Amino acid sequence: MVKSPMVIVGAGLGGIRLAENLRNGGYEGELMLLGAEQHPPYDRPPLSKTVLTGDDERVDLKPADYFTEADIDLQMGARVVAVDPSAHVVSVERDGVTEKLEYGTLVLATGLVARQFPGTDGVSGVHVIRTIEDSLALRADVAAAKNAVVIGAGFIGCEVSASLHKLGVNVTLVEPTPAPLSGPLGAEIGAMVTRLHEEAGVDLRVDVGVDEILTDGGRAVGVALSDGSRVDADVIVVGIGGYPDVDYLQGSGIEIADRSDGGGVACNAVGRTSDPDVYALGDCANWRDVDGHPHRVEHWTHTVDHAALVAAHLLGHEIPHQPVPYFWSDQYGLKFQMLGSPRSDDEVHVVDDDGRKFLAYYSREGLLTGVVGAGRVGKLMKARQFLVTPTPVSTLLDA
Ligand SMILES: Cc1cc2nc3c(=O)[nH]c(=O)nc-3n(C[C@H](O)[C@H](O)[C@H](O)COP(=O)(O)OP(=O)(O)OC[C@H]3O[C@@H](n4cnc5c(N)ncnc54)[C@H](O)[C@@H]3O)c2cc1C
Known part of the structure; x- marks a missing residue:
């Protein structure tokens, strides 16, 4: 059962949905939602699609007055830097000051960190896309760009390629496997996705990696590929995935799943971690499925479903039947x-x-x-x- 004060770390999709489900389900105790970002909670899927193309600016997950009305103590700019389960305390850093907050039940919904291309720290013109600032910075940079290289043809790399193409930029999409999305979906569907990119005029380079991002005066000017070729570009987008944002759990004793199982916070089938008062959900969580297999999923609907499941478990309600997994992506x-x-x-x-x-x-x-x-x-x-x-x-x- 949920113990007050209830503290949720991460004010993204999973954290917001959990808070909402708890309030709608009858939890009346103290409810704190701590988010490291400054921007009010927002939705990520539009970042590589309509926000990037400039077709949409409205990505807030909730209207501004929702949190006051629902009596949810939303604190943005509040990054949890440590968890001490034995004392039931989290350390929160805000404007360089660290304070301790007590919790009864703690839920971790801290998502992912985008993986950077090695050696590109401080190089301008190189972008990842995880936050709204990332998306807006990329949009601003492509406004003056003619040529872009997108590294990685996973879902986000494919979407960014389609969006940049829509903005009139010449796109080269570089992928080390034989076809876009062939990793998750296999060669046959990969060939159909290849067709879409090529028909649109995207220069797709497969079976080849990026050895180096080339720079001139601290600005990216292109990439050197592993086949010895070079592609010039004004903007480089790195779409090589992310890793669970769980560094703040170091020393907490909370179990982290093995990297070979997907990494992230290890949980049972209701999201409970190795500590009975700490739960995890969303992109950062590694759940045991009904067969007992660990898996970590980075999909919007999965996060929403698990927020409903954790809330039901914490409130002592009947656990909802887990729906069929679902994912979408918009391209061309x-x-x-x-x-x-x-x-x-x-x-x-x-x-x-x-x-x-x-x-x-x-x-x-x-x-x-x-x-x-x-x-x-x-x-x-x-x-x-x-x-x-x-x-x-x-x-x-x-x-
Ligand atoms: C560009 C992009 C496009 C996507 N498109 C799709 C799509 O088309 N379809 C689909 O199914 N899914 C898509 N996704 C995936 C989907 O958005 C995620 O599955 C979903 O956002 C996961 O929610 P979450 O709450 O687990 O993590 P997040 O939404 O990442 O929220 C986690 C929050 O926790 C905060 N945080 C991290 N560490 C701390 C800390 N120590 N203290 C306090 N706060 C912290 C972060 O700043 C962040 O705001 C996309 C993702 C991205 C990035």
């Missing part, structure tokens, strides 16, 4: 969607492909594991029901 005017937990080594069954839009089922040992589509929203959502319980993929293929 198409909505990419993924349902279930497909793996790149699953069998892929492409059932619809018009040269741009497509739909594919994934199966393992004959059972449906996931559905991936682009521009096929209705058809994809219809397949959702078949992922709730184990279903032979033949049921869908023969329909």
Whole structure:
């Protein structure tokens, strides 16, 4: 059960949703939400899409007066630098001053830190994209840019490429695997994503890495690739993933999952960490799934679902049934969607492909594991029901 004062570390999507669920679920005790950023809590998916293209500025997760009305003590600019579970205390740094705050129950929702390209500290023209400041700084920098290199063709690298292309910038997208998104989705879907980028005119370089970011007078001017070629650019975007923001837990005794399992704060199936009064959720949390396997997921819907689950557990309510995993991405005017937990080594069954839009089922040992589509929203959502319980993929293929 939740113990007052309830302290949530991280005022991003997971922290906000948890606070909201606790209040809506009847928790009336003290509720503190500590966020390291200065900007009022905001949503991240638009950062690589509509915020970057300048089509949207409204990304706040809640209206300004929500927190007062819901009696949530939101403190921005407050970074937790240490946790002492035996004393039930967190150390919070604000404007260079550190103070201690007591908690009854503590929830960690601190997200990720974007991985930087090695050796680029202080080099201008090199960007990552995790915060709203990152997105606005990139937008400002590309306003005067002709050529950009995007390093890494994962979901964020692909989205940034599409957004920069929309802004009229010549984009070179560099990816060490044979195709964009082939890591999570396999070669067949990777080939379809390749098609989209190439049709748009993005210069896609695959099977090649970036050896070095080239600079002139402290400003990036291009990249040297591992095949010996060089690509000139005014702006470089580094989209090589992130790692859980959990350094502040050093010395706390709270268990951190092994890197080979995805890293992050190790939790059980209701988000409880190795300390009974400390929970974790969202991108920074590594959950045991129903089969007991550890996994860490960096998806919006996953964070929302787990915030609901942790709140229900803390309030002693019935634990909601975990919905089918869902992820989306927007690229070149198409909505990419993924349902279930497909793996790149699953069998892929492409059932619809018009040269741009497509739909594919994934199966393992004959059972449906996931559905991936682009521009096929209705058809994809219809397949959702078949992922709730184990279903032979033949049921869908023969329909
Ligand atoms: C550019 C971008 C595009 C994305 N697009 C999609 C998409 O299309 N679809 C999708 O499903 N998902 C997408 N995601 C992922 C989605 O946004 C995340 O899964 C979600 O934001 C995770 O929420 P969270 O609360 O765990 O972490 P976050 O939203 O990162 O919030 C964590 C907060 O904790 C704060 N914090 C960290 N350390 C401390 C500390 N020590 N003390 C206090 N505060 C701290 C951070 O400053 C941050 O504000 C995208 C992410 C990014 C960055």
